[in-house]
Amino acid sequence: MSTTTRGFSGRRRQRTDGRLPPGQYDVGDAFPVLSAGPTPRVDLGTWDLTVQGQVDHVARWTWEDFTALPHEDITVDLHCVTAWSKFDTRWRGVSLDTLLEGISPGGSFVSAFCDGGYTTNLPLADLTGGRAWAVDGYGGAPLEPVHGGPVRLLVPHLYLWKSAKWLRGIAVTEHDEPGFWERFGYHGYGDPWREQRYAGG
Numbered sequence: 627m628s629t630t631t632r633g634f635s636g637r638r639r640q641r642t643d644g645r646l647p648p649g650q651y652d653v654g655d656a657f658p659v660l661s662a663g664p665t666p667r668v669d670l671g672t673w674d675l676t677v678q679g680q681v682d683h684v685a686r687w688t689w690e691d692f693t694a695l696p697h698e699d700i701t702v703d704l705h706c707v708t709a710w711s712k713f714d715t716r717w718r719g720v721s722l723d724t725l726l727e728g729i730s731p732g733g734s735f736v737s738a739f740c741d742g743g744y745t746t747n748l749p750l751a752d753l754t755g756g757r758a759w760a761v762d763g764y765g766g767a768p769l770e771p772v773h774g775g776p777v778r779l780l781v782p783h784l785y786l787w788k789s790a791k792w793l794r795g796i797a798v799t800e801h802d803e804p805g806f807w808e809r810f811g812y813h814g815y816g817d818p819w820r821e822q823r824y825a826g827g
């Protein structure tokens with residue numbers, strides 16, 4: 627259910643079902659693209675995904691390995707710190723529980739890293755328990771490059787800047803090390819329900 631209200635910046639849909647976090651609006655069918663740089667060209671022949679850093683062994687999947695992992699369909703709401711939320715988005719991907727299976731982490735944080743150099747930090751615990759995925763499908767099709775294809779991180783319970791596009795791996799770290807936007811003042815954790823948009827806010 628959504629209703630339409632007219633605000634200072636145009637038409638912004640509101641929801642009345644409790645699924646809109648504070649300060650957000652429903653963007654509807656639009657899917658904005660927010661990237662800090664150009665969309666990287668990714669060669670699937672040399673692409674890999676790794677779990678590395680403070681671990682007893684590095685786990686690595688080639689594209690062929692990754693596509694053979696068990697995939698699941700995911701329907702979730704997205705919340706961007708720039709205030710748009712998008713509801714019932716449909717993704718397909720591999721649970722981080724699968725990728726982290728058998729890893730002995732020597733730290734309780736991670737830095738997700740990407741083609742193009744983007745990074746973002748999260749508590750390792752937030753990637754477990756069926757709450758995070760490495761996704762390669764969106765809306766029943768392969769994930770488009772502008773939205774992070776071939777593979778992006780999807781962590782829908784945190785603001786969308788934590789869902790790193792063009793994901794190449796997860797580095798386990800001992801300390802919480804600020805990533806790209808976190809170094810510019812974004813919040814270290816980024817819970818949309820607590821409006822953790824900026825550090826100190």
Ligand SMILES: Nc1nc2c(c(=O)[nH]1)N[C@H]1C(S)=C(S)[C@@H](COP(=O)(O)O)O[C@H]1N2
Binds near residue numbers: 660786787792807
């Ligand atoms: N590699 C990478 N991942 C990224 C970004 C980026 O610039 N580079 N932007 C982040 C931000 S700020 C947002 S809001 C979302 C936007 O995802 P979208 O372009 O699919 O809407 O991607 C996040 N992941």
Ligand SMILES: [Mo]
Binds near residue numbers: 660787
């Ligand atoms: Mo963002």
